[in-house]
Amino acid sequence: MVDALGEVHRVLAPGGILVDARPDSRVPAYAKRRKPRGFQRFGVVKTSRPELANDRASDRAIAHVVREGLFKRRRRGRFWHLVPFSSLAELRNYLSEHLRFVHRADWVVDAATRKRHSNDHFVIRRAVRYELLEALRSARNINKKGNVIQL
Amino acid sequence: MSTVAANSVGDLGRHIPALSSALRPGALDELREWGGPALVRGKRVLDLGCGDGRFALGVAPFATRVDGIDPYPEAIAAAKRNARRAGVRNVRFATGAAQHLPHPDATFDVVILSWTL
Numbered sequence: 001m002v003d004a005l006g007e008v009h010r011v012l013a014p015g016g017i018l019v020d021a022r023p024d025s026r027v028p029a030y031a032k033r034r035k036p037r038g039f040q041r042f043g044v045v046k047t048s049r050p051e052l053a054n055d056r057a058s059d060r061a062i063a064h065v066v067r068e069g070l071f072k073r074r075r076r077g078r079f080w081h082l083v084p085f086s087s088l089a090e091l092r093n094y095l096s097e098h099l100r101f102v103h104r105a106d107w108v109v110d111a112a113t114r115k116r117h118s119n120d121h122f123v124i125r126r127a128v129r130y131e132l133l134e135a136l137r138s139a140r141n142i143n144k145k146g147n148v149i150q151l
Numbered sequence: 152m153s154t155v156a157a158n159s160v161g162d163l164g165r166h167i168p169a170l171s172s173a174l175r176p177g178a179l180d181e182l183r184e185w186g187g188p189a190l191v192r193g194k195r196v197l198d199l200g201c202g203d204g205r206f207a208l209g210v211a212p213f214a215t216r217v218d219g220i221d222p223y224p225e226a227i228a229a230a231k232r233n234a235r236r237a238g239v240r241n242v243r244f245a246t247g248a249a250q251h252l253p254h255p256d257a258t259f260d261v262v263i264l265s266w267t268l
Contacts, residue, residue, distance in 0.1 A: 004199075004249035008264075011197060013257040019185055020264045079184045081176045128176065130185055
């Protein structure tokens with residue numbers, strides 16, 4: 001990953017912007033039932049261990065290139081994304097086959113409630129985080145006299 | 152924070168990278184969260200891990216030029232198809248790896264890693 005970020009730095013003009021956006025595995029996702037107005041929380045969906053490890057590796061790679069002076073952190077934030085499903089069964093199928101999440105939700109409603117609403121519309125509400133980083137002139141862009149080489 | 156909804160996804164995106172964009176926020180929704188069209192307006196943009204071109208095609212109307220790179224040939228084929236269908240002319244897609252980009256130094260003003268890193 002650090003190699004890829006080094007390449008990104010090479011092809012970016014100094015002052016250029018790198019945007020890193022991905023699901024925020026530090027925040028649990030929620031399975032929710034759509035109501036006429038708003039949502040009812042049905043369960044919590046955790047991120048799978050391999051994905052957590054991948055995300056941590058990505059965080060380390062970003063931290064490394066910032067430490068090395070290739071990039072400067074400019075701004076970060078988070079927003080919510082809804083993945084819609086036409087029934088509870090469809091949501092369950094998605095969870096059972098999708099690699100990012102653990103394969104079962106931790107339900108916060110009882111079985112009878114899940115059965116009663118099984119044909120309602122559902123969503124998985126998950127957090128997406130992003131960070132904007134500015135490409136800095138690095139040592140390789142500076143000649144022996146200490147002048148910045150115009151790219 | 153805002154909430155971004157998408158259409159029902161069914162089976163899309165579970166196994167086929169080129170179709171996985173159906174599970175993601177729309178390009179303009181993401182762009183708005185990052186600061187809006189000003190981020191890419193008049194800029195040269197590289198979309199790394201572009202998949203089927205979801206983001207590249209979404210921001211193309213604002214950018215001078217958009218390049219999309221993805222390691223999956225099927226994804227690039229889908230992206231080219233989508234670009235032809237949308238009539239977008241300032242976008243180029245190519246198969247490639249992020250570790251060995253085929254571009255000269257300082258080619259781009261903005262590089263996007265959307266759900267890639």
